Amino acid sequence: MKDLIPRRAKWIKDYVETVDPDNNKVITRDGSEITYDYLVACPGVQMDIDALSGLREALETDSVCSNYTDPKHTWKVLQNFKGGNAIFTQPATAIKCGGAPQKIMYLAEEYFHKSGVSDKTKVAFVTLGSVILVGTLSNKL
Numbered sequence: 001m002k003d004l005i006p007r008r009a010k011w012i013k014d015y016v017e018t019v020d021p022d023n024n025k026v027i028t029r030d031g032s033e034i035t036y037d038y039l040v041a042c043p044g045v046q047m048d049i050d051a052l053s054g055l056r057e058a059l060e061t062d063s064v065c066s067n068y069t070d071p072k073h074t075w076k077v078l079q080n081f082k083g084g085n086a087i088f089t090q091p092a093t094a095i096k097c098g099g100a101p102q103k104i105m106y107l108a109e110e111y112f113h114k115s116g117v118s119d120k121t122k123v124a125f126v127t128l129g130s131v132i133l134v135g136t137l138s139n140k141l
């Protein structure tokens, strides 16, 4: 990250707790007050694993993983997979990368061929919609 930040920019490794627009300042977690002329806020999408009961515990097992939280764990889960139902899901909410759920499914499917479990594996893409995006796009081409 350091390599990507312009030399003249100061990288403050702290968390903004409060924005005070009347006084053009932000207050960080450690209590520092930083004033600004212009403020560009780009906090991204924050993961909230605890919004779904049991998800945190499930993600600690060898059979549930998420590329949004820990892709290295995904790789371990794929390597441990011995066949069965491989279910990939995609939420209807805003997500960090709309293509990520499908991308890892295609990569996993290819890996299952290499690891010799494809004959005893059923890959399913389970979404809230009635069609998957790939099907919709190819129909329009």
Ligand SMILES: Cc1cc2nc3c(=O)[nH]c(=O)nc-3n(C[C@H](O)[C@H](O)[C@H](O)COP(=O)(O)OP(=O)(O)OC[C@H]3O[C@@H](n4cnc5c(N)ncnc54)[C@H](O)[C@@H]3O)c2cc1C
Binding pocket: 014, 015, 016, 017, 042, 043, 044, 045, 067, 068, 096, 097, 100
């Ligand atoms: C698995 C995966 C695959 C992806 N693949 C692609 C791809 O192939 N191509 C592509 O273009 N995009 C891809 N993306 C999406 C891409 O990573 C995101 O679109 C991009 O990172 C969003 O950038 P951002 O700066 O808006 O948010 P983020 O990268 O989320 O950065 C926001 C930052 O703000 C910080 N922050 C939040 N609140 C505060 C606060 N109060 N105080 C201080 N800091 C705060 C966060 O800690 C975070 O570091 C992928 C994402 C994922 C998860």
